[in-house]
Amino acid sequence: MKDTFEKIENKEIKRCSKCGQYKELAQFYDSNLSSGYGRICVSCKQIKNFKPQLKAKQTTPYCPKCNGSMLIKKSSFGKFYGCARFPICDGKRNINFIS
Structure with a gap:
């Protein structure tokens, strides 16, 4: 548990805003973004049946x-x-x- 908090503070792992799981920083890499890292992990981005909700x-x-x-x-x-x-x-x- 203590090891996990240290990894979060050192920015070695990050929480996915879509699935809520903590994953390695490499799972958030996206070459299309200017910062290089997004808020959603790679596995969540690969969901095929995702339909955004329209107003x-x-x-x-x-x-x-x-x-x-x-x-x-x-x-x-x-x-x-x-x-x-x-x-x-x-x-x-x-x-x-x-x-």
């Missing part, structure tokens, strides 16, 4: 009055989209509104 598109409509974002709100008549800038802007749309 979801905004599905809520924009306010017809101020072009701001809208929130789902409730009233005695049911749900509707109301402007997030209420009470400055009182824009609203039907919940069944499509873009």
Whole structure:
């Protein structure tokens, strides 16, 4: 255990930010990087089925009055989209509104 801490302090081993395992510094070498060493180990980079997560598109409509974002709100008549800038802007749309 003490030997492991000494290796970390001497930068002989490093922790992979993807798998969380401590590995030799040579496992992080990447010739494409300016520093020569990356944060992810070589074995994690070789995963073939890796798909980065894309950000979801905004599905809520924009306010017809101020072009701001809208929130789902409730009233005695049911749900509707109301402007997030209420009470400055009182824009609203039907919940069944499509873009």
